[in-house]
Amino acid sequence: SSLTYLAWLVPMSVATGIALFCGLVAILLLTAYCVLVSSSSKKKKKKKPANTKESKHGREPEATQLPKSKAKDVHSFSQPAQDKETVARRLGRGPDVLQKEAELKRDALHVFRKLKVASSEEKAALYREAVELFDSIPARGFQGTSALTSARIVFCNAVMECDGLDDLRVSQDTKDEAASALVERIVPIIFST
Numbered sequence: 001s002s003l004t005y006l007a008w009l010v011p012m013s014v015a016t017g018i019a020l021f022c023g024l025v026a027i028l029l030l031t032a033y034c035v036l037v038s039s040s041s042k043k044k045k046k047k048k049p050a051n052t053k054e055s056k057h058g059r060e061p062e063a064t065q066l067p068k069s070k071a072k073d074v075h076s077f078s079q080p081a082q083d084k085e086t087v088a089r090r091l092g093r094g095p096d097v098l099q100k101e102a103e104l105k106r107d108a109l110h111v112f113r114k115l116k117v118a119s120s121e122e123k124a125a126l127y128r129e130a131v132e133l134f135d136s137i138p139a140r141g142f143q144g145t146s147a148l149t150s151a152r153i154v155f156c157n158a159v160m161e162c163d164g165l166d167d168l169r170v171s172q173d174t175k176d177e178a179a180s181a182l183v184e185r186i187v188p189i190i191f192s193t
Helices: 002-048 068-078 084-088 095-117 120-135 143-163 162-173 177-192
Strands: 052-055 058-061
Touching: 002 095, 052 084, 095 120, 120 143, 120 162, 120 177, 143 162, 143 177, 162 177
Parallel strands: none
Antiparallel strands: 052 058
C-alpha cells in the first residue's frame, strides 16, 4: 500500500514541480516586462531636444521653426482646403489641367458605360476605342511624367467606377485582342496605386 501511495505521489510531485516552475517563470517574465516598460517610459520623458526655445505654445525645437515668411505658407497648407481648385493650385495643377482630367474621365466613363450594355459584337469596337482613348492621353496635352501618370490614374478610376475590370477579364478570356491590350495598359497602373 505504501508503494502505491509512493507511485501516485511521484507523478503528483513532478506535476506540482512543473506547475511551480512555470508559475515562477511567468512571475519573473511579468516583472521583467514591467521593469522594461517603466525604464522605457522614463527614457522617453528624459529625452528632450537639446536646442529648444520657448514660444507661446510651449517648447518647440529650433530646427522646426521657419522664418516668418515661410511659416505662413506652412500653416496655411496644414489647414483643410476649401475646394479641389485650391488643392490643385498648391500642387501646381491649374484649372486647365483639372478641366482636361474631367474631360478624360467623362470620355472614359462614356466608353465603359456603353460597354456595360453593349452586345458581344459591339464590345470589340468599344475596347478598341478605349485603347485609342488611353493611348491618346499624351496627345490631349498631358505633358510630363506626373501629369501623364495622373491622367492615366483618372482613366483607370473611370474603369473601376464602371466595374470595367470585370468585363475586361471576361473579354480577355475570349481572346479579344483589344481587351487584352487594354488590360496590359491599365492593370499595372491600378495595382501600383
